[in-house]
Amino acid sequence: MVATFEPKKTYKVIGTRPIRHDGYDKVTGRALYGADLKLPGQVWGAVLRSPYAHANITRMDTSEAEKYPGVLAVVTAKDMPKAESKMVDLGEGTVNEKHEVDRIMASDKIVFRGQPVAAVAAVDRNTAEEAVKLIRVEYQPLQPVLTVEEAMAKGAPIILPDLVGDDLGEKVKKTNMAKHFRHEFGDVEKGFSQAKHIVERTFKMSMTHQGYIEPHNAVAMWDEDNRLRIWTGTQGAFAVRKQMAGILKLDESRVKVTPMEIGGGFGGKIPVYLEPIAALLSKKCRRPVKLVMERKAVFESTGPAPGGTLRVKVGVDASGKITAAASDMKLEAGGFPGSAVGAAAMCIYSPYNIPNTTIDGWDIVVNKPKSAPYRAPGAPQAHFAMESVIDELCEKGGWDPIDFRLKNSAKEGTRRGDGVKFGSIGNVDVLKAASRSPHWKSVLNKDTTDGKKRGRGIASGYWFNIGLKSAVTLSANNDGTVSLVEGSTDIGGSRASIAMQAAEVLGIPALDVRPTVADTEGVAYNDVTGGSRTTYATGFAAYEAAIKMVEELKARAARIWNQDPSDILFKDGVFSAKKDSELRLNFKELSKKLGETGGPVTVTGSVDLSTGGGAYGAHIVDVEVDTETGKVEILRYTIVQDVGKAIHPSYVEGQMQGGVVQGIGWALNEEYFMTKEGTMANSSFLDYRMPTTLDLPKIETVIVEVFNPGHPFGVRGVGEVPIAPPIAAIGNALHDALGVRLVETPFKPGRIMEALEAQSKAAAVKPKR
Amino acid sequence: MPVVFLPFNLRKYAGGARQVVVTGKTLGELIAAMETLYPGMSAHLLEEGRLRPGLVAVCGTTETRQGLRQQLDEDTEVHFIQAISGGA
Numbered sequence: 010m011v012a013t014f015e016p017k018k019t020y021k022v023i024g025t026r027p028i029r030h031d032g033y034d035k036v037t038g039r040a041l042y043g044a045d046l047k048l049p050g051q052v053w054g055a056v057l058r059s060p061y062a063h064a065n066i067t068r069m070d071t072s073e074a075e076k077y078p079g080v081l082a083v084v085t086a087k088d089m090p091k092a093e094s095k096m097v098d099l100g101e102g103t104v105n106e107k108h109e110v111d112r113i114m115a116s117d118k119i120v121f122r123g124q125p126v127a128a129v130a131a132v133d134r135n136t137a138e139e140a141v142k143l144i145r146v147e148y149q150p151l152q153p154v155l156t157v158e159e160a161m162a163k164g165a166p167i168i169l170p171d172l173v174g175d176d177l178g179e180k181v182k183k184t185n186m187a188k189h190f191r192h193e194f195g196d197v198e199k200g201f202s203q204a205k206h207i208v209e210r211t212f213k214m215s216m217t218h219q220g221y222i223e224p225h226n227a228v229a230m231w232d233e234d235n236r237l238r239i240w241t242g243t244q245g246a247f248a249v250r251k252q253m254a255g256i257l258k259l260d261e262s263r264v265k266v267t268p269m270e271i272g273g274g275f276g277g278k279i280p281v282y283l284e285p286i287a288a289l290l291s292k293k294c295r296r297p298v299k300l301v302m303e304r305k306a307v308f309e310s311t312g313p314a315p316g317g318t319l320r321v322k323v324g325v326d327a328s329g330k331i332t333a334a335a336s337d338m339k340l341e342a343g344g345f346p347g348s349a350v351g352a353a354a355m356c357i358y359s360p361y362n363i364p365n366t367t368i369d370g371w372d373i374v375v376n377k378p379k380s381a382p383y384r385a386p387g388a389p390q391a392h393f394a395m396e397s398v399i400d401e402l403c404e405k406g407g408w409d410p411i412d413f414r415l416k417n418s419a420k421e422g423t424r425r426g427d428g429v430k431f432g433s434i435g436n437v438d439v440l441k442a443a444s445r446s447p448h449w450k451s452v453l454n455k456d457t458t459d460g461k462k463r464g465r466g467i468a469s470g471y472w473f474n475i476g477l478k479s480a481v482t483l484s485a486n487n488d489g490t491v492s493l494v495e496g497s498t499d500i501g502g503s504r505a506s507i508a509m510q511a512a513e514v515l516g517i518p519a520l521d522v523r524p525t526v527a528d529t530e531g532v533a534y535n536d537v538t539g540g541s542r543t544t545y546a547t548g549f550a551a552y553e554a555a556i557k558m559v560e561e562l563k564a565r566a567a568r569i570w571n572q573d574p575s576d577i578l579f580k581d582g583v584f585s586a587k588k589d590s591e592l593r594l595n596f597k598e599l600s601k602k603l604g605e606t607g608g609p610v611t612v613t614g615s616v617d618l619s620t621g622g623g624a625y626g627a628h629i630v631d632v633e634v635d636t637e638t639g640k641v642e643i644l645r646y647t648i649v650q651d652v653g654k655a656i657h658p659s660y661v662e663g664q665m666q667g668g669v670v671q672g673i674g675w676a677l678n679e680e681y682f683m684t685k686e687g688t689m690a691n692s693s694f695l696d697y698r699m700p701t702t703l704d705l706p707k708i709e710t711v712i713v714e715v716f717n718p719g720h721p722f723g724v725r726g727v728g729e730v731p732i733a734p735p736i737a738a739i740g741n742a743l744h745d746a747l748g749v750r751l752v753e754t755p756f757k758p759g760r761i762m763e764a765l766e767a768q769s770k771a772a773a774v775k776p777k778r
Numbered sequence: 779m780p781v782v783f784l785p786f787n788l789r790k791y792a793g794g795a796r797q798v799v800v801t802g803k804t805l806g807e808l809i810a811a812m813e814t815l816y817p818g819m820s821a822h823l824l825e826e827g828r829l830r831p832g833l834v835a836v837c838g839t840t841e842t843r844q845g846l847r848q849q850l851d852e853d854t855e856v857h858f859i860q861a862i863s864g865g866a
Contacts, residue, residue, distance in 0.1 A: 096831050103831040103832035178790070351859075351861055429836050476843070477843075620839075
């Protein structure tokens, strides 16, 4: 049912490391980001946000702000088009339309601190920020609900009175549980009865933020002809168009979105936040309105990854075969439904072949910001729990952790936790490569003289990778270069990786393909840059377009040489005539002759693809712990990952290293530290501690290439799976170092010291033999 | 005939069966046949003549991109998975 490809032994462009097409603009600061934009007549907006995490809005008065000199427009929820409580696809998955509108601008109820309640447009930023303070809002504060346990407790305050929960297919009212689903295969009870070793643990995780450097931004111009233009830093211009059209009740064709350069997104720049507000302000004042979010608002009101509680139970027989696994995953959706618990369920058992499994997933509403995708959404949480339990089982059974994983490894045909069979996957190859790695073969010196303790950990991870829709346009230039127009925002070097796939087919250097990321009217529909899909799907579209271009150029060569097009050959960038070996033109030479052969040569490629080829990683980490302070140092880190085919190995390595670094931050430092009132107490980069280069060793990368038959060059998605194993790998290394199993993230110094204290108290009360 | 792996919440319509064998050369035909065999089930799968928003149909090992027109082989496995927003 799906086209399959065979691997090719040699490539001329694929697998090389050309400089990036956008490198000069980026390093000189000429690249234009959303905050750089300044349009004629542009004015500034400011947003008023709720100081409460849970409250009813009882009264609002905007009159003083409206009278303030320099103010051009004031908007509240009353200016938002009326939304119905129905499920709609707004380009980032399906959401309840009313919830989405309330998330952007609260109407009558506050469900997270920082939720917008009103906004002002004024002649300059200072005026807008002063004026917004004059808006008077009266709140009736309500008890905030901050954890899944609080939310599911009997008598818990109900956050969304209109929420109808789905409990295994039964509708539930007056609940904070948006969804409870179950996957069930085999006979779990029987499986556990066959086990010799059973480990069951409960894990807790805090919300963490994607931590992109560039804050959210938007410029909107809503003109008198009811056309809306948006400029924004986004992972998907078409997703923004779809969301804007849905929220503002406009035809999509009336919305034009220009994606600016993006300073990181990691999933968090798929939902819209400021764009609808800027649009409504612009509609009122008929000027371009610019909004740039301050960091505090980024933390308080834009999508973090969900925290929550996960319970995992795994049984293993005497031979080391896993017989059964059961898990409960309760993830925090934030103020509105929609956590990543569904994706977590797809990932949790994926490294293993387990005959008997159950997974129960809960999507729970709490008074925190609405969660958003964050790099392999749900996978780090799921793998932290599962891989920690696997580590404990290996210890109990005395099994080498890689041998154990190989013995139980998922292969082609194995069922995932949700029942779907795997196609071609590289799990075994990754584990074997990990076992051969210099890091795994090395001996960790645990002899320290300063009281510090060292340990080594390993963990596996999986991400399914998505495909979806992409389109690319190629145009031949008369100097032998090719213009490539794509709709995929370039976050991690995808201009290069997409251009290289076209160049490979065309037989020209990568830098002779000139990529441009277009607005929503400059290229056909493209889904978001996310789900590890861009190099896979948009690259596939570039391949399709390049194939068409070769065919068109063959026809042009045939016209020049007065040959039949079927008699034109193309190999290694050279066109030749089958019947006359003297007739040869390389790509550049032919390009110069196109003027009199039938006009410009332009072609398009478009695809709508299924999975991007599931990807696996195995991570090895050595840590050193100061047992007097609880500080953890990462001594050495190796990531082994199946990437299918590394189009540009440097960017693949960059993705692998970047995912690891974010995972290290999640493991050791990062958390939403909430007060009991529901305020994030560490909403700045000073207090929200992300790893810096000073905290990290060089992350060693081992690229494994197991060809993905669903892509012409064998590409798999690479960007997300590297964040899946680090938390568990570090937790396992800490256990190796300290002998304590940490079950709550982050593994911050205080938590480590508490665990060591508990360990020493337990040892003290243990009767001596 | 294709084998349909029923999501937990639909098993009640099929007497608790975890999987059912249903005729159908396309996904649309298969769902129509399921409705005949298990009345009420299709309301959970379709909305306005299409797969419900947020519902993913996996035919074989990959998510279909053809919707109800997806061709099915004799032994195709079909899974209906409830996608939850924020997970893609």
